[in-house]
Amino acid sequence: MTPERGVLPEGLTALQASMIQPLRAEREAPCCAGCASGEDVRGWIGIVAQRRKLGLSDEEAFTRAWRHLTAANPFPAVMGRVCPHPCQSDCSRAGTDGAVEINALERFLGDWALTRNLPLPQLDAPGSRPQSMGVIGSGPAGLSFAYQMARRGYPVTIYERESKPGGMLYHGIPQYRLPEAVLEGEIERICALGVEILLETALGRDVRLAELRERHAALFLGIGAGRGLTLGIPGEDGEGTWTGTEYLARVNRGEAVTLGTQVIVVGGGNTAVDAARAARRTGANVTMLYRRTRAEMPAIDAEVEDALAEGVRIEYLVAPVEVQRDAGAVRGLVVRRLELGAPDASGRRAPVPVAGSEYELAATAIIAAVSQQPDWLGAGDLLPGSVWAADPEFGDGLWTGGDTLGLGTAARAIQHGRRAAEAVHHRLQELPSPVNGKKLPLRPGEVKPDFYASVLPTPLPRRPADTWQIDPDGELQGTIGEEAFLEEVSRCFSCGHCYGCEQCFMYCNAGGFTKLGEVAPGAYFALDLDRCLRCGKCVDLCPCGFITQQ
Numbered sequence: 001m002t003p004e005r006g007v008l009p010e011g012l013t014a015l016q017a018s019m020i021q022p023l024r025a026e027r028e029a030p031c032c033a034g035c036a037s038g039e040d041v042r043g044w045i046g047i048v049a050q051r052r053k054l055g056l057s058d059e060e061a062f063t064r065a066w067r068h069l070t071a072a073n074p075f076p077a078v079m080g081r082v083c084p085h086p087c088q089s090d091c092s093r094a095g096t097d098g099a100v101e102i103n104a105l106e107r108f109l110g111d112w113a114l115t116r117n118l119p120l121p122q123l124d125a126p127g128s129r130p131q132s133m134g135v136i137g138s139g140p141a142g143l144s145f146a147y148q149m150a151r152r153g154y155p156v157t158i159y160e161r162e163s164k165p166g167g168m169l170y171h172g173i174p175q176y177r178l179p180e181a182v183l184e185g186e187i188e189r190i191c192a193l194g195v196e197i198l199l200e201t202a203l204g205r206d207v208r209l210a211e212l213r214e215r216h217a218a219l220f221l222g223i224g225a226g227r228g229l230t231l232g233i234p235g236e237d238g239e240g241t242w243t244g245t246e247y248l249a250r251v252n253r254g255e256a257v258t259l260g261t262q263v264i265v266v267g268g269g270n271t272a273v274d275a276a277r278a279a280r281r282t283g284a285n286v287t288m289l290y291r292r293t294r295a296e297m298p299a300i301d302a303e304v305e306d307a308l309a310e311g312v313r314i315e316y317l318v319a320p321v322e323v324q325r326d327a328g329a330v331r332g333l334v335v336r337r338l339e340l341g342a343p344d345a346s347g348r349r350a351p352v353p354v355a356g357s358e359y360e361l362a363a364t365a366i367i368a369a370v371s372q373q374p375d376w377l378g379a380g381d382l383l384p385g386s387v388w389a390a391d392p393e394f395g396d397g398l399w400t401g402g403d404t405l406g407l408g409t410a411a412r413a414i415q416h417g418r419r420a421a422e423a424v425h426h427r428l429q430e431l432p433s434p435v436n437g438k439k440l441p442l443r444p445g446e447v448k449p450d451f452y453a454s455v456l457p458t459p460l461p462r463r464p465a466d467t468w469q470i471d472p473d474g475e476l477q478g479t480i481g482e483e484a485f486l487e488e489v490s491r492c493f494s495c496g497h498c499y500g501c502e503q504c505f506m507y508c509n510a511g512g513f514t515k516l517g518e519v520a521p522g523a524y525f526a527l528d529l530d531r532c533l534r535c536g537k538c539v540d541l542c543p544c545g546f547i548t549q550q
Contacts, residue, residue: 024498029042030441062109077107083410097457104458108479119192132217133154174252228243238323244272244274267290268291339352401419501543
Protein backbone atom coordinates (compact mmCIF):
# COMPACT_ATOMS: atom_id res chain seq x y z
CA MET A 1 0.00 0.00 0.00
CA THR A 2 1.40 3.40 -0.95
CA PRO A 3 1.83 5.74 2.05
CA GLU A 4 0.08 9.11 2.09
CA ARG A 5 2.07 12.07 0.85
CA GLY A 6 4.48 13.25 3.58
CA VAL A 7 3.98 10.07 5.66
CA LEU A 8 7.04 7.77 5.92
CA PRO A 9 6.74 3.98 5.94
CA GLU A 10 6.89 2.52 9.47
CA GLY A 11 10.43 2.34 10.90
CA LEU A 12 12.02 4.53 8.17
CA THR A 13 13.54 7.87 9.18
CA ALA A 14 13.52 10.94 6.95
CA LEU A 15 17.31 10.60 6.46
CA GLN A 16 16.98 6.95 5.43
CA ALA A 17 14.15 7.77 3.06
CA SER A 18 16.25 10.42 1.33
CA MET A 19 19.22 8.09 0.76
CA ILE A 20 19.90 7.01 -2.82
CA GLN A 21 21.01 3.49 -3.64
CA PRO A 22 23.24 3.74 -6.74
CA LEU A 23 22.81 1.14 -9.46
CA ARG A 24 25.43 0.55 -12.13
CA ALA A 25 23.79 -1.08 -15.11
CA GLU A 26 24.48 -0.94 -18.81
CA ARG A 27 21.58 0.63 -20.67
CA GLU A 28 20.67 0.34 -24.32
CA ALA A 29 22.00 3.33 -26.21
CA PRO A 30 19.54 4.96 -28.63
CA CYS A 31 21.93 4.39 -31.55
CA CYS A 32 22.04 0.65 -30.85
CA ALA A 33 18.26 0.48 -30.55
CA GLY A 34 17.95 2.29 -33.88
CA CYS A 35 20.45 0.14 -35.82
CA ALA A 36 18.51 -2.10 -38.20
CA SER A 37 21.46 -4.46 -38.70
CA GLY A 38 21.82 -4.99 -34.94
CA GLU A 39 25.31 -3.53 -34.52
CA ASP A 40 26.67 -2.53 -31.13
CA VAL A 41 27.25 1.00 -32.41
CA ARG A 42 28.23 2.43 -29.05
CA GLY A 43 30.59 -0.50 -28.53
CA TRP A 44 32.70 -0.14 -31.66
CA ILE A 45 32.78 3.65 -31.46
CA GLY A 46 33.74 3.41 -27.78
CA ILE A 47 36.77 1.23 -28.51
CA VAL A 48 38.29 4.00 -30.62
CA ALA A 49 37.07 6.89 -28.47
CA GLN A 50 38.55 5.26 -25.34
CA ARG A 51 41.68 3.85 -26.99
CA ARG A 52 44.14 5.74 -24.78
CA LYS A 53 42.43 4.57 -21.60
CA LEU A 54 42.55 1.04 -22.98
CA GLY A 55 46.24 1.29 -23.87
CA LEU A 56 45.65 0.87 -27.60
CA SER A 57 47.43 2.50 -30.50
CA ASP A 58 45.24 4.03 -33.22
CA GLU A 59 45.88 1.03 -35.49
CA GLU A 60 45.02 -1.45 -32.73
CA ALA A 61 41.85 0.46 -31.87
CA PHE A 62 40.73 0.65 -35.50
CA THR A 63 41.28 -3.08 -35.96
CA ARG A 64 39.49 -4.02 -32.75
CA ALA A 65 36.57 -1.70 -33.54
CA TRP A 66 36.25 -3.10 -37.06
CA ARG A 67 36.20 -6.67 -35.75
CA HIS A 68 33.60 -5.72 -33.16
CA LEU A 69 31.44 -4.11 -35.86
CA THR A 70 31.79 -6.93 -38.40
CA ALA A 71 30.79 -9.56 -35.86
CA ALA A 72 27.27 -8.36 -36.68
CA ASN A 73 27.65 -6.77 -40.11
CA PRO A 74 30.26 -7.87 -42.68
CA PHE A 75 29.49 -4.85 -44.92
CA PRO A 76 30.68 -1.68 -43.13
CA ALA A 77 32.03 -0.01 -46.28
CA VAL A 78 28.80 -0.78 -48.14
CA MET A 79 26.41 0.18 -45.36
CA GLY A 80 28.46 3.30 -44.60
CA ARG A 81 27.35 4.41 -48.06
CA VAL A 82 23.77 3.20 -48.52
CA CYS A 83 22.22 2.84 -45.07
CA PRO A 84 19.59 5.49 -44.22
CA HIS A 85 21.22 5.46 -40.73
CA PRO A 86 18.24 5.76 -38.37
CA CYS A 87 20.82 5.39 -35.58
CA GLN A 88 21.79 9.02 -36.15
CA SER A 89 18.21 10.26 -35.85
CA ASP A 90 18.05 8.56 -32.44
CA CYS A 91 21.48 9.80 -31.26
CA SER A 92 21.29 11.61 -27.90
CA ARG A 93 23.49 14.34 -29.33
CA ALA A 94 21.01 15.11 -32.13
CA GLY A 95 19.13 17.51 -29.85
CA THR A 96 22.22 19.51 -28.87
CA ASP A 97 25.01 20.29 -31.33
CA GLY A 98 24.22 17.56 -33.86
CA ALA A 99 24.17 13.76 -33.98
CA VAL A 100 27.39 11.80 -34.18
CA GLU A 101 28.09 11.03 -37.87
CA ILE A 102 27.81 7.28 -37.31
CA ASN A 103 27.38 6.45 -41.00
CA ALA A 104 30.59 8.31 -41.91
CA LEU A 105 32.46 6.56 -39.09
CA GLU A 106 31.30 3.14 -40.30
CA ARG A 107 32.32 4.00 -43.86
CA PHE A 108 35.79 5.10 -42.73
CA LEU A 109 36.36 1.84 -40.84
CA GLY A 110 35.07 -0.20 -43.78
CA ASP A 111 37.32 1.55 -46.30
CA TRP A 112 40.28 1.44 -43.89
CA ALA A 113 39.91 -2.33 -43.54
CA LEU A 114 39.55 -2.84 -47.30
CA THR A 115 42.82 -1.04 -48.01
CA ARG A 116 44.55 -3.34 -45.50
CA ASN A 117 42.83 -6.55 -46.65
CA LEU A 118 41.77 -7.33 -43.08
CA PRO A 119 40.18 -10.79 -42.83
CA LEU A 120 36.76 -11.12 -41.27
CA PRO A 121 36.72 -12.40 -37.67
CA GLN A 122 36.28 -16.17 -37.39
CA LEU A 123 34.92 -18.15 -34.46
CA ASP A 124 35.86 -21.70 -35.53
CA ALA A 125 38.29 -23.18 -38.05
CA PRO A 126 37.00 -23.45 -41.64
CA GLY A 127 35.36 -26.82 -42.26
CA SER A 128 35.41 -27.76 -38.58
CA ARG A 129 31.64 -28.45 -38.71
CA PRO A 130 30.43 -31.34 -40.87
CA GLN A 131 26.97 -29.97 -41.68
CA SER A 132 26.77 -28.19 -45.04
CA MET A 133 24.75 -25.01 -45.50
CA GLY A 134 22.96 -23.97 -48.69
CA VAL A 135 21.97 -20.40 -49.51
CA ILE A 136 19.65 -19.45 -52.37
CA GLY A 137 20.42 -15.88 -53.42
CA SER A 138 23.47 -13.72 -52.76
CA GLY A 139 21.81 -10.53 -51.58
CA PRO A 140 22.57 -8.97 -48.18
CA ALA A 141 20.41 -11.48 -46.25
CA GLY A 142 21.92 -14.53 -47.95
CA LEU A 143 25.48 -13.25 -47.70
CA SER A 144 24.97 -12.37 -44.03
CA PHE A 145 23.70 -15.88 -43.30
CA ALA A 146 26.59 -17.41 -45.26
CA TYR A 147 29.13 -15.30 -43.38
CA GLN A 148 27.77 -16.15 -39.96
CA MET A 149 27.71 -19.88 -40.72
CA ALA A 150 31.15 -19.90 -42.36
CA ARG A 151 32.76 -18.09 -39.42
CA ARG A 152 31.38 -20.86 -37.20
CA GLY A 153 33.16 -23.47 -39.32
CA TYR A 154 30.33 -24.67 -41.59
CA PRO A 155 30.90 -25.26 -45.32
CA VAL A 156 28.57 -22.95 -47.26
CA THR A 157 27.45 -22.89 -50.89
CA ILE A 158 25.46 -19.99 -52.36
CA TYR A 159 23.32 -20.51 -55.47
CA GLU A 160 22.91 -17.25 -57.40
CA ARG A 161 20.93 -17.04 -60.64
CA GLU A 162 22.59 -13.83 -61.84
CA SER A 163 26.12 -13.45 -63.20
CA LYS A 164 27.21 -11.21 -60.30
CA PRO A 165 26.66 -11.62 -56.56
CA GLY A 166 25.18 -8.94 -54.32
CA GLY A 167 21.47 -9.00 -55.05
CA MET A 168 19.93 -5.54 -54.96
CA LEU A 169 23.16 -4.12 -53.55
CA TYR A 170 24.66 -4.77 -56.98
CA HIS A 171 21.65 -4.67 -59.29
CA GLY A 172 19.65 -1.91 -57.62
CA ILE A 173 22.05 0.78 -56.39
CA PRO A 174 23.83 3.09 -58.86
CA GLN A 175 27.62 3.35 -58.98
CA TYR A 176 27.64 6.94 -57.74
CA ARG A 177 26.19 5.68 -54.45
CA LEU A 178 27.91 2.30 -54.21
CA PRO A 179 30.97 1.60 -56.40
CA GLU A 180 31.17 -1.99 -57.60
CA ALA A 181 34.74 -2.35 -56.29
CA VAL A 182 33.61 -1.64 -52.72
CA LEU A 183 30.85 -4.25 -52.84
CA GLU A 184 33.13 -6.80 -54.50
CA GLY A 185 35.83 -6.24 -51.87
CA GLU A 186 33.50 -6.99 -48.99
CA ILE A 187 31.96 -10.02 -50.74
CA GLU A 188 35.44 -11.42 -51.48
CA ARG A 189 36.23 -11.39 -47.75
CA ILE A 190 33.16 -13.55 -47.10
CA CYS A 191 34.29 -15.96 -49.82
CA ALA A 192 37.74 -16.09 -48.20
CA LEU A 193 36.10 -17.86 -45.24
CA GLY A 194 35.39 -20.79 -47.55
CA VAL A 195 32.01 -19.69 -48.93
CA GLU A 196 31.46 -20.91 -52.50
CA ILE A 197 29.21 -18.88 -54.81
CA LEU A 198 27.79 -20.68 -57.85
CA LEU A 199 26.75 -17.96 -60.32
CA GLU A 200 24.14 -18.32 -63.06
CA THR A 201 22.58 -21.14 -61.06
CA ALA A 202 18.83 -20.66 -60.77
CA LEU A 203 16.49 -22.50 -58.45
CA GLY A 204 14.08 -24.60 -60.48
CA ARG A 205 16.18 -24.32 -63.63
CA ASP A 206 19.69 -25.46 -62.72
CA VAL A 207 19.08 -26.93 -59.27
CA ARG A 208 15.98 -28.43 -57.72
CA LEU A 209 14.82 -27.75 -54.21
CA ALA A 210 14.74 -31.48 -53.47
CA GLU A 211 18.41 -31.76 -54.49
CA LEU A 212 19.41 -28.93 -52.18
CA ARG A 213 17.50 -30.44 -49.28
CA GLU A 214 19.46 -33.67 -49.70
CA ARG A 215 22.76 -31.85 -50.14
CA HIS A 216 22.56 -29.48 -47.16
CA ALA A 217 21.67 -29.73 -43.49
CA ALA A 218 19.91 -26.36 -43.68
CA LEU A 219 18.85 -23.93 -46.41
CA PHE A 220 18.47 -20.17 -46.33
CA LEU A 221 16.23 -18.57 -48.92
CA GLY A 222 17.43 -15.04 -49.67
CA ILE A 223 15.83 -14.31 -53.02
CA GLY A 224 14.94 -10.70 -52.13
CA ALA A 225 12.21 -8.75 -53.90
CA GLY A 226 13.70 -7.87 -57.26
CA ARG A 227 10.56 -8.28 -59.31
CA GLY A 228 9.33 -4.79 -60.12
CA LEU A 229 5.59 -4.21 -60.34
CA THR A 230 4.06 -2.61 -63.40
CA LEU A 231 1.52 0.23 -63.44
CA GLY A 232 -1.37 -1.84 -64.81
CA ILE A 233 -2.54 0.85 -67.23
CA PRO A 234 -3.39 0.78 -70.95
CA GLY A 235 -0.47 1.15 -73.35
CA GLU A 236 2.13 0.10 -70.79
CA ASP A 237 3.27 -3.05 -72.61
CA GLY A 238 5.86 -2.45 -75.29
CA GLU A 239 9.20 -0.80 -75.89
CA GLY A 240 10.22 2.27 -73.94
CA THR A 241 8.81 1.12 -70.56
CA TRP A 242 10.69 -0.57 -67.73
CA THR A 243 10.22 -1.30 -64.07
CA GLY A 244 12.62 0.52 -61.76
CA THR A 245 14.46 -2.65 -60.74
CA GLU A 246 14.79 -3.78 -64.37
CA TYR A 247 16.17 -0.42 -65.48
CA LEU A 248 18.70 -0.12 -62.65
CA ALA A 249 19.87 -3.71 -63.15
CA ARG A 250 20.52 -3.03 -66.83
CA VAL A 251 22.42 0.15 -66.06
CA ASN A 252 24.57 -1.58 -63.43
CA ARG A 253 25.33 -4.42 -65.83
CA GLY A 254 26.58 -1.87 -68.33
CA GLU A 255 23.82 -2.57 -70.86
CA ALA A 256 22.72 0.16 -73.25
CA VAL A 257 19.22 1.46 -72.51
CA THR A 258 17.67 3.91 -74.98
CA LEU A 259 15.60 6.46 -73.06
CA GLY A 260 15.31 9.40 -75.38
CA THR A 261 15.02 12.97 -74.12
CA GLN A 262 11.93 12.92 -71.88
CA VAL A 263 11.82 10.31 -69.11
CA ILE A 264 9.01 9.89 -66.62
CA VAL A 265 9.60 7.89 -63.43
CA VAL A 266 6.53 6.86 -61.46
CA GLY A 267 7.04 6.34 -57.71
CA GLY A 268 8.38 8.02 -54.60
CA GLY A 269 10.67 5.45 -52.98
CA ASN A 270 14.42 4.97 -53.09
CA THR A 271 14.24 2.85 -56.25
CA ALA A 272 12.32 5.63 -58.01
CA VAL A 273 14.85 8.26 -56.95
CA ASP A 274 17.79 6.07 -57.98
CA ALA A 275 16.18 5.39 -61.37
CA ALA A 276 15.43 9.07 -61.92
CA ARG A 277 18.99 10.11 -61.08
CA ALA A 278 20.46 7.36 -63.25
CA ALA A 279 18.25 8.48 -66.15
CA ARG A 280 19.24 12.11 -65.59
CA ARG A 281 22.87 11.08 -66.04
CA THR A 282 22.10 10.15 -69.65
CA GLY A 283 21.28 13.80 -70.33
CA ALA A 284 17.53 13.26 -70.47
CA ASN A 285 14.98 15.55 -68.87
CA VAL A 286 13.46 13.56 -66.01
CA THR A 287 10.16 14.03 -64.21
CA MET A 288 9.10 11.97 -61.20
CA LEU A 289 5.42 11.46 -60.44
CA TYR A 290 4.33 10.74 -56.88
CA ARG A 291 0.74 10.19 -55.76
CA ARG A 292 1.11 11.89 -52.39
CA THR A 293 3.02 14.96 -51.20
CA ARG A 294 6.71 15.43 -50.45
CA ALA A 295 6.02 14.89 -46.74
CA GLU A 296 4.84 11.33 -47.42
CA MET A 297 7.64 10.31 -49.80
CA PRO A 298 9.36 7.19 -48.40
CA ALA A 299 12.66 7.89 -50.18
CA ILE A 300 15.69 9.07 -48.19
CA ASP A 301 15.28 12.83 -47.93
CA ALA A 302 18.91 13.60 -48.76
CA GLU A 303 18.62 11.56 -51.97
CA VAL A 304 15.51 13.51 -52.96
CA GLU A 305 17.35 16.77 -52.37
CA ASP A 306 20.25 15.57 -54.53
CA ALA A 307 17.85 14.56 -57.30
CA LEU A 308 16.33 18.04 -57.29
CA ALA A 309 19.83 19.58 -57.36
CA GLU A 310 20.59 17.48 -60.44
CA GLY A 311 17.56 18.86 -62.27
CA VAL A 312 15.02 16.09 -61.68
CA ARG A 313 11.49 17.53 -61.56
CA ILE A 314 8.91 16.09 -59.16
CA GLU A 315 5.17 16.41 -59.62
CA TYR A 316 3.12 15.53 -56.56
CA LEU A 317 -0.46 14.31 -56.22
CA VAL A 318 -0.61 12.80 -59.70
CA ALA A 319 -1.16 9.24 -60.96
CA PRO A 320 -0.62 7.64 -64.38
CA VAL A 321 -3.71 6.79 -66.43
CA GLU A 322 -2.54 5.67 -69.89
CA VAL A 323 0.66 5.43 -71.94
CA GLN A 324 0.34 7.18 -75.32
CA ARG A 325 2.22 5.68 -78.30
CA ASP A 326 2.94 6.56 -81.93
CA ALA A 327 3.78 3.56 -84.12
CA GLY A 328 4.71 1.64 -80.96
CA ALA A 329 7.06 4.29 -79.54
CA VAL A 330 6.18 6.07 -76.31
CA ARG A 331 4.84 9.56 -77.02
CA GLY A 332 3.48 10.61 -73.65
CA LEU A 333 1.72 9.69 -70.44
CA VAL A 334 -1.80 10.72 -69.50
CA VAL A 335 -1.96 11.52 -65.78
CA ARG A 336 -4.70 12.49 -63.37
CA ARG A 337 -4.61 14.95 -60.49
CA LEU A 338 -5.20 13.58 -56.97
CA GLU A 339 -6.10 15.00 -53.59
CA LEU A 340 -5.57 13.49 -50.16
CA GLY A 341 -8.59 11.96 -48.49
CA ALA A 342 -9.05 9.91 -45.33
CA PRO A 343 -6.16 7.81 -43.94
CA ASP A 344 -5.77 4.33 -45.42
CA ALA A 345 -4.37 1.13 -43.86
CA SER A 346 -0.85 2.63 -43.84
CA GLY A 347 -2.02 5.51 -41.66
CA ARG A 348 -1.36 8.02 -44.43
CA ARG A 349 -4.09 10.00 -46.16
CA ALA A 350 -5.18 8.10 -49.25
CA PRO A 351 -4.90 9.76 -52.68
CA VAL A 352 -8.32 10.35 -54.25
CA PRO A 353 -8.74 11.08 -58.00
CA VAL A 354 -9.96 14.54 -59.01
CA ALA A 355 -12.67 14.14 -61.64
CA GLY A 356 -11.89 15.66 -65.04
CA SER A 357 -8.29 16.56 -64.11
CA GLU A 358 -6.48 14.43 -66.74
CA TYR A 359 -3.69 15.91 -68.83
CA GLU A 360 -0.80 14.58 -70.92
CA LEU A 361 2.94 14.78 -70.25
CA ALA A 362 5.41 14.35 -73.09
CA ALA A 363 7.58 11.23 -72.68
CA THR A 364 10.00 9.07 -74.66
CA ALA A 365 10.43 6.47 -71.87
CA ILE A 366 8.57 5.52 -68.72
CA ILE A 367 10.05 3.80 -65.66
CA ALA A 368 7.58 2.29 -63.19
CA ALA A 369 9.16 2.21 -59.73
CA VAL A 370 6.00 1.84 -57.67
CA SER A 371 6.92 -1.29 -55.73
CA GLN A 372 8.51 -4.71 -56.00
CA GLN A 373 8.03 -8.22 -54.67
CA PRO A 374 9.77 -11.59 -54.46
CA ASP A 375 9.98 -13.78 -57.54
CA TRP A 376 9.02 -17.24 -56.27
CA LEU A 377 9.68 -18.91 -59.65
CA GLY A 378 11.31 -22.28 -59.03
CA ALA A 379 10.40 -22.37 -55.34
CA GLY A 380 7.86 -25.13 -55.92
CA ASP A 381 5.94 -26.08 -52.78
CA LEU A 382 7.71 -23.32 -50.86
CA LEU A 383 5.49 -20.76 -52.51
CA PRO A 384 3.70 -19.03 -49.62
CA GLY A 385 0.00 -18.38 -49.57
CA SER A 386 0.67 -14.68 -50.13
CA VAL A 387 3.28 -12.54 -51.87
CA TRP A 388 5.43 -12.40 -48.73
CA ALA A 389 6.73 -15.11 -46.44
CA ALA A 390 4.99 -14.90 -43.07
CA ASP A 391 7.77 -16.24 -40.88
CA PRO A 392 11.60 -16.51 -41.06
CA GLU A 393 11.39 -20.28 -40.51
CA PHE A 394 9.59 -22.30 -43.16
CA GLY A 395 10.25 -25.49 -41.22
CA ASP A 396 12.13 -28.66 -42.09
CA GLY A 397 15.52 -26.94 -42.03
CA LEU A 398 14.63 -24.01 -44.28
CA TRP A 399 14.85 -20.34 -43.29
CA THR A 400 14.37 -17.02 -45.01
CA GLY A 401 14.94 -13.32 -44.44
CA GLY A 402 15.35 -9.95 -46.08
CA ASP A 403 12.73 -8.70 -48.50
CA THR A 404 10.93 -12.05 -48.70
CA LEU A 405 9.45 -11.01 -45.35
CA GLY A 406 8.41 -7.60 -46.68
CA LEU A 407 10.24 -4.67 -48.22
CA GLY A 408 12.93 -3.24 -45.99
CA THR A 409 16.49 -1.99 -45.90
CA ALA A 410 19.72 -3.88 -46.57
CA ALA A 411 20.57 -3.37 -42.90
CA ARG A 412 17.42 -5.21 -41.84
CA ALA A 413 18.26 -8.03 -44.27
CA ILE A 414 21.73 -8.36 -42.72
CA GLN A 415 20.17 -8.78 -39.29
CA HIS A 416 17.70 -11.38 -40.61
CA GLY A 417 20.57 -13.42 -42.04
CA ARG A 418 22.52 -13.27 -38.80
CA ARG A 419 19.59 -14.25 -36.61
CA ALA A 420 18.71 -17.17 -38.86
CA ALA A 421 22.34 -18.35 -38.74
CA GLU A 422 22.41 -18.13 -34.96
CA ALA A 423 19.17 -20.12 -34.72
CA VAL A 424 20.40 -22.81 -37.14
CA HIS A 425 23.74 -23.11 -35.33
CA HIS A 426 22.12 -23.44 -31.92
CA ARG A 427 19.70 -26.06 -33.21
CA LEU A 428 22.35 -28.14 -34.96
CA GLN A 429 24.65 -28.04 -31.94
CA GLU A 430 21.76 -28.59 -29.52
CA LEU A 431 22.53 -25.36 -27.70
CA PRO A 432 20.00 -23.16 -25.91
CA SER A 433 18.18 -20.85 -28.29
CA PRO A 434 19.95 -17.49 -28.77
CA VAL A 435 18.52 -14.71 -26.65
CA ASN A 436 17.91 -11.46 -28.51
CA GLY A 437 16.64 -9.58 -25.47
CA LYS A 438 17.27 -5.87 -25.18
CA LYS A 439 18.83 -3.94 -22.32
CA LEU A 440 16.80 -1.42 -20.36
CA PRO A 441 16.45 1.84 -22.27
CA LEU A 442 17.78 5.12 -20.96
CA ARG A 443 15.28 7.24 -19.07
CA PRO A 444 14.86 10.99 -19.65
CA GLY A 445 17.55 12.97 -17.87
CA GLU A 446 19.93 10.06 -17.33
CA VAL A 447 22.29 11.35 -20.03
CA LYS A 448 23.53 14.85 -19.21
CA PRO A 449 24.56 16.65 -22.43
CA ASP A 450 25.71 19.77 -20.56
CA PHE A 451 28.66 17.82 -19.14
CA TYR A 452 30.18 17.43 -22.61
CA ALA A 453 31.94 20.21 -24.49
CA SER A 454 30.03 21.48 -27.51
CA VAL A 455 31.65 20.19 -30.71
CA LEU A 456 29.96 20.44 -34.08
CA PRO A 457 29.77 17.34 -36.32
CA THR A 458 32.61 16.68 -38.73
CA PRO A 459 31.91 18.18 -42.18
CA LEU A 460 31.52 15.37 -44.72
CA PRO A 461 33.55 15.58 -47.95
CA ARG A 462 31.37 16.01 -51.01
CA ARG A 463 31.98 16.76 -54.66
CA PRO A 464 30.66 20.10 -55.95
CA ALA A 465 27.22 19.67 -57.53
CA ASP A 466 28.38 21.12 -60.85
CA THR A 467 30.70 18.12 -61.33
CA TRP A 468 28.10 15.41 -60.76
CA GLN A 469 27.01 15.12 -64.39
CA ILE A 470 30.58 15.46 -65.73
CA ASP A 471 31.58 12.24 -63.95
CA PRO A 472 28.18 10.53 -63.63
CA ASP A 473 29.45 7.29 -62.07
CA GLY A 474 31.85 8.96 -59.62
CA GLU A 475 30.89 8.94 -55.94
CA LEU A 476 29.31 12.16 -54.75
CA GLN A 477 30.12 11.59 -51.10
CA GLY A 478 33.69 11.04 -49.94
CA THR A 479 35.16 9.14 -47.00
CA ILE A 480 36.34 11.26 -44.07
CA GLY A 481 40.04 11.21 -43.20
CA GLU A 482 41.65 9.67 -40.13
CA GLU A 483 41.91 12.96 -38.23
CA ALA A 484 38.24 13.71 -38.81
CA PHE A 485 37.35 10.14 -37.81
CA LEU A 486 39.14 10.48 -34.48
CA GLU A 487 37.53 13.86 -33.87
CA GLU A 488 34.07 12.48 -34.56
CA VAL A 489 34.33 9.37 -32.33
CA SER A 490 35.28 11.66 -29.45
CA ARG A 491 31.82 13.27 -29.71
CA CYS A 492 30.07 10.07 -28.57
CA PHE A 493 28.32 10.42 -25.19
CA SER A 494 28.74 6.65 -24.53
CA CYS A 495 25.09 6.61 -23.50
CA GLY A 496 24.37 4.06 -20.78
CA HIS A 497 27.93 2.70 -20.63
CA CYS A 498 30.83 3.83 -18.42
CA TYR A 499 33.64 5.43 -20.40
CA GLY A 500 35.96 6.21 -17.50
CA CYS A 501 35.30 9.93 -16.98
CA GLU A 502 36.20 9.52 -13.24
CA GLN A 503 33.42 11.77 -11.92
CA CYS A 504 32.15 9.09 -9.54
CA PHE A 505 35.69 8.24 -8.37
CA MET A 506 36.70 11.87 -7.76
CA TYR A 507 33.61 12.99 -5.87
CA CYS A 508 32.84 9.94 -3.70
CA ASN A 509 33.55 11.01 -0.09
CA ALA A 510 33.47 7.45 1.19
CA GLY A 511 35.97 6.03 -1.29
CA GLY A 512 33.38 3.59 -2.53
CA PHE A 513 34.86 3.57 -6.05
CA THR A 514 38.20 1.97 -6.87
CA LYS A 515 40.00 1.85 -10.19
CA LEU A 516 40.24 -1.53 -11.90
CA GLY A 517 43.64 -2.87 -12.88
CA GLU A 518 42.34 -4.35 -16.13
CA VAL A 519 39.95 -2.03 -17.91
CA ALA A 520 37.55 -2.32 -20.84
CA PRO A 521 34.78 -0.13 -22.25
CA GLY A 522 32.14 -0.05 -19.53
CA ALA A 523 34.52 -1.42 -16.87
CA TYR A 524 36.82 1.17 -15.31
CA PHE A 525 35.76 1.22 -11.63
CA ALA A 526 34.41 -1.12 -8.97
CA LEU A 527 31.80 0.05 -6.44
CA ASP A 528 31.79 -1.20 -2.85
CA LEU A 529 28.21 -0.68 -1.63
CA ASP A 530 29.30 -1.43 1.95
CA ARG A 531 31.26 1.84 1.90
CA CYS A 532 28.58 3.79 0.04
CA LEU A 533 27.00 6.67 2.04
CA ARG A 534 23.92 6.72 -0.24
CA CYS A 535 24.43 10.42 -0.88
CA GLY A 536 23.52 10.17 -4.56
CA LYS A 537 26.35 12.35 -5.86
CA CYS A 538 27.54 9.67 -8.27
CA VAL A 539 24.02 9.41 -9.72
CA ASP A 540 23.83 13.18 -10.16
CA LEU A 541 27.32 13.43 -11.66
CA CYS A 542 27.42 10.42 -14.02
CA PRO A 543 27.09 12.08 -17.44
CA CYS A 544 26.37 8.98 -19.52
CA GLY A 545 23.56 7.41 -17.47
CA PHE A 546 25.53 4.33 -16.41
CA ILE A 547 25.03 5.05 -12.67
CA THR A 548 21.37 5.47 -11.88
CA GLN A 549 19.11 5.27 -8.86
CA GLN A 550 17.72 1.86 -7.92
